[in-house]
Amino acid sequence: MTPFTLIVLVLQQLLDRISKVLILMPHYGCCFWVLYMFSRHFGFSNKMKWLFVDYMVEQLGIDKSKITELGNLLYKNYGTTMAGLRAIGYDFDYDEYHSFVHGRLPYENLKPDPVLRSLLMGLPLRKIIFTNADKVHAVKALSRLGLEDCFEGIICFETLNPTHKNTVSDDEDDIEFVGSTVATTATNTNNNNNNSGTQIFDIIGHFAQPNPDLASLPKTPIVCKPSEFAIERALQIANINPQRTFFFEDSVRNIQAGKRVGLHTVLVGSSQRVKGADFALESIHNIREAIPYLWEADRKSEVRYSGKVAVETSVTA
Numbered sequence: 001m002t003p004f005t006l007i008v009l010v011l012q013q014l015l016d017r018i019s020k021v022l023i024l025m026p027h028y029g030c031c032f033w034v035l036y037m038f039s040r041h042f043g044f045s046n047k048m049k050w051l052f053v054d055y056m057v058e059q060l061g062i063d064k065s066k067i068t069e070l071g072n073l074l075y076k077n078y079g080t081t082m083a084g085l086r087a088i089g090y091d092f093d094y095d096e097y098h099s100f101v102h103g104r105l106p107y108e109n110l111k112p113d114p115v116l117r118s119l120l121m122g123l124p125l126r127k128i129i130f131t132n133a134d135k136v137h138a139v140k141a142l143s144r145l146g147l148e149d150c151f152e153g154i155i156c157f158e159t160l161n162p163t164h165k166n167t168v169s170d171d172e173d174d175i176e177f178v179g180s181t182v183a184t185t186a187t188n189t190n191n192n193n194n195n196s197g198t199q200i201f202d203i204i205g206h207f208a209q210p211n212p213d214l215a216s217l218p219k220t221p222i223v224c225k226p227s228e229f230a231i232e233r234a235l236q237i238a239n240i241n242p243q244r245t246f247f248f249e250d251s252v253r254n255i256q257a258g259k260r261v262g263l264h265t266v267l268v269g270s271s272q273r274v275k276g277a278d279f280a281l282e283s284i285h286n287i288r289e290a291i292p293y294l295w296e297a298d299r300k301s302e303v304r305y306s307g308k309v310a311v312e313t314s315v316t317a
Contacts, residue, residue, distance in 0.1 A: 112146030
């Protein structure tokens with residue numbers, strides 16, 4: 001291969017990449033947003049860690065000396081502490097868990113963010129919150145931030161974990177879609193808070209063994225990020241094409257999972273790009289400078305929503 005041929009091939013590859021970008025840029029249709037990044041600077045993270053500890057000690061009777069190691073193992077292997085606790089055998093009421101952990105957060109610290117609100121209201125794309133948190137927490141946080149009418153809907157814990165059954169339905173008729181005005185409240189079937197008769201899997205002892213077998217870990221009934229199934233299910237519920245969607249997240253694990261399912265990914269909270277992140281923003285307020293083509297000049301109107309954000313919930317047919 002001559003030097004001239006090599007140069008031609010390199011230029012052709014570069015032109016191919018540029019043409020793909022030019023083709024893709026006008027066709028973005030949606031943005032998926034994680035809720036926590038809007039409140040990450042208001043002291044929620046540290047408070048939530050202590051509330052997790054209190055719940056495990058007070059409600060589940062777990063030895064406080066084991067909490068740190070146990071919590072780290074559950075988070076690492078199951079995505080959330082809650083999912084991990086259910087996997088290893090603890091049975092508890094989901095609503096009570098969320099009320100204990102999220103209900104005691106300092107919501108009074110959350111203040112309206114008019115700059116962010118202006119950015120979101122001017123973004124001419126579908127905007128949907130996708131959170132592992134429960135719907136009460138999501139709606140309350142958005143309301144305190146003054147962002148409750150900036151999003152088309154919320155995909156939350158109850159969306160992917162119908163409390164009236166043990167598994168997520170694959171039946172399209174069993175899902176309440178984005179924008180629906182119907183609201184239902186299901187009764188949690190996991191109301192037994194007594195774990196005395198349940199065999200608890202010793203995950204600490206399991207990982208203390210040489211070469212612990214990850215495949216033998218018990219499965220969790222909870223569907224949540226960073227599970228690729230959870231992300232794909234959320235996309236399906238909202239009727240979203242991942243190739244036309246931006247995924248804004250502050251979790252590297254969730255970003256990488258989103259990338260694996262085909263989303264365009266934006267890591268928020270760091271200016272350093274990591275594997276799986278297409279963009280990295282130190283602050284969500286920098287979005288317009290970092291990704292200006294989301295605001296296309298040929299779009300004629302802003303995408304606005306009613307003051308009450310829709311929450312995706314499962315309903316029985």
